[in-house]
Amino acid sequence: MADSNISEAMKAAVGTETSRSTSYPISESDIRKWAMAVYWPDKAPAVFTDPAAAAKTVHGRLVAPEEFNPFAWAAAKNELLLTGGLPSRMVNDPDSSERALGIEGPGLKFMLNGGMICEYGVRMGVGDVITGTNSVGEYSEREGRLGLMLFSRGVSTWVNQNGELVRRTTNTLIRY
Amino acid sequence: MTETYLNDTVINAKGTLCSRSVSYPIEASAIRKWAMAVYWPEPAPQKFMDAEYAPEDFDAFAWGPASYASLLPGDDSSVVVRHGINERALGFPEWKFRAGLNGGMNCTYGVRMHVGDVITDVKSVGEYTERQGRNGLMLITQSISTWTNQRDELVKRTINTGICY
Amino acid sequence: MTVKVGDELPTFTRETGFANWNRYAAVNDEFVPIHMDDAAGEAAGNGGAFGMGNLQWAYLHNMLRSWIGENGEILSIEVQFRSPNVKGQTVTAKGVVTAIDGDVISLDVWTEQQEGTKLAPGSAKVKMGK
Numbered sequence: 001m002a003d004s005n006i007s008e009a010m011k012a013a014v015g016t017e018t019s020r021s022t023s024y025p026i027s028e029s030d031i032r033k034w035a036m037a038v039y040w041p042d043k044a045p046a047v048f049t050d051p052a053a054a055a056k057t058v059h060g061r062l063v064a065p066e067e068f069n070p071f072a073w074a075a076a077k078n079e080l081l082l083t084g085g086l087p088s089r090m091v092n093d094p095d096s097s098e099r100a101l102g103i104e105g106p107g108l109k110f111m112l113n114g115g116m117i118c119e120y121g122v123r124m125g126v127g128d129v130i131t132g133t134n135s136v137g138e139y140s141e142r143e144g145r146l147g148l149m150l151f152s153r154g155v156s157t158w159v160n161q162n163g164e165l166v167r168r169t170t171n172t173l174i175r176y
Numbered sequence: 177m178t179e180t181y182l183n184d185t186v187i188n189a190k191g192t193l194c195s196r197s198v199s200y201p202i203e204a205s206a207i208r209k210w211a212m213a214v215y216w217p218e219p220a221p222q223k224f225m226d227a228e229y230a231p232e233d234f235d236a237f238a239w240g241p242a243s244y245a246s247l248l249p250g251d252d253s254s255v256v257v258r259h260g261i262n263e264r265a266l267g268f269p270e271w272k273f274r275a276g277l278n279g280g281m282n283c284t285y286g287v288r289m290h291v292g293d294v295i296t297d298v299k300s301v302g303e304y305t306e307r308q309g310r311n312g313l314m315l316i317t318q319s320i321s322t323w324t325n326q327r328d329e330l331v332k333r334t335i336n337t338g339i340c341y
Numbered sequence: 342m343t344v345k346v347g348d349e350l351p352t353f354t355r356e357t358g359f360a361n362w363n364r365y366a367a368v369n370d371e372f373v374p375i376h377m378d379d380a381a382g383e384a385a386g387n388g389g390a391f392g393m394g395n396l397q398w399a400y401l402h403n404m405l406r407s408w409i410g411e412n413g414e415i416l417s418i419e420v421q422f423r424s425p426n427v428k429g430q431t432v433t434a435k436g437v438v439t440a441i442d443g444d445v446i447s448l449d450v451w452t453e454q455q456e457g458t459k460l461a462p463g464s465a466k467v468k469m470g471k
Binding site: 037067069112115116120172 | 360361364365367368369370371394395396398399400402403406411412414415416417418419420421422461463470471
């Protein structure tokens with residue numbers, strides 16, 4: 001059994017910016033439909049569907065739920081900062097993120113979503129344009145019930161048109 | 177065996193306005209996502225990504241209207257009767273059918289829908305007819321949906337046909 | 342409202358299946374075979390199609406948002422996806438206060454299915470709305 005699945009090339013890749021996307025301006029209907037979907041079958045709170053109700057809150061305008069994704073369906077601009085192509089969520093390839101970095105992956109067979117951590121800054125609201133930058137996070141590993149498990153992280157940083165931090169998300173992928 | 181589905185109430189109802197829905201203003205984002213969905217997996221044409229105008233088949237009422245009102249006296253339903261008309265409120269007989277089929281739709285287009293347009297949909301009763309078929313006497317229903325924009329220009333007029341027996 | 346350690350939050354519950362998954366797919370463009378197709382979900386080792394982790398995530402946010410009020414603030418949240426949300430499960434988002442530091446409230450949060458098995462456990466920090 002391998003002592004470690006973390007190669008020097010993988011360590012060296014930590015911090016690499018992999019892609020950057022700029023959203024279309026967030027619109028009222030994006031927020032309204034998002035809220036309808038995540039509260040369904042109950043009615044979404046008026047603060048997400050009614051600009052007049054939203055204006056009375058501390059935000060003073062219609063803001064999106066914290067977990068809202070302004071990049072759903074399409075971005076105004078996508079920049080791939082890698083040579084190896086984007087990892088695809090449609091293909092079940094555990095090495096896709098390293099492949100995209102142009103380095104060799106650990107060749108592990110199974111992968112699962114290890115969870116996510118999210119820190120929030122200012123809220124997103126109607127008209128905001130969000131820029132998201134993805135970068136390679138830390139690798140770590142430990143012995144678990146599935147053998148030697150590799151934890152790799154992707155970091156996504158979102159800022160708005162004023163350069164204010166909207167959220168910083170770390171996703172963990174577990175491979176074994 | 178049913179001899180006829182039709183009575184004077186049904187026949188005279190032709191042209192009755194049943195409900196009025198008003199859409200939220202159409203947004204670029206809604207046009208873009210609609211086009212991406214109906215062209216998938218090919219990319220949607222750039223004119224739709226730029227939201228120059230909406231595809232003809234765009235539903236300005238998807239996910240619900242901004243407001244809805246029944247126009248039938250005594251019908252206090254606040255629930256959108258999405259594709260049809262409220263036959264109960266019209267006083268139609270409470271037919272018992274074995275089957276209901278979508279008989280198709282027929283649409284005439286007027287002006288295009290653009291970002292910022294607010295669409296009004298008025299549903300009305302079309303012609304109800306009947307004829308003998310393999311499965312016995314069939315009722316052919318028609319509901320008419322007329323869309324206009326904020327300048328009162330006709331956007332489209334759709335006749336939906338249903339077949340029940 | 343005075344908040345103290347050990348307080349349990351009002352829960353947020355949903356019957357889950359294609360009716361909510363498909364709506365979420367529509368807003369998030371998350372049309373991934375494992376969430377739409379039983380055969381693809383089974384091939385991935387989950388016995389059938391299963392719900393998006395992102396939707397569990399949203400339900401946790403819904404629960405927190407309702408508790409802190411419109412002017413409250415979710416500062417951070419983290420979860421792990423331990424068990425898939427399969428069709429027909431009743432999923433409940435729950436939370437309990439674990440610490441209070443000034444106006445920052447720490448919580449354990451999780452979603453669980455109808456038998457109490459945790460699907461997505463995690464933690465969060467929030468500020469109550471004034």
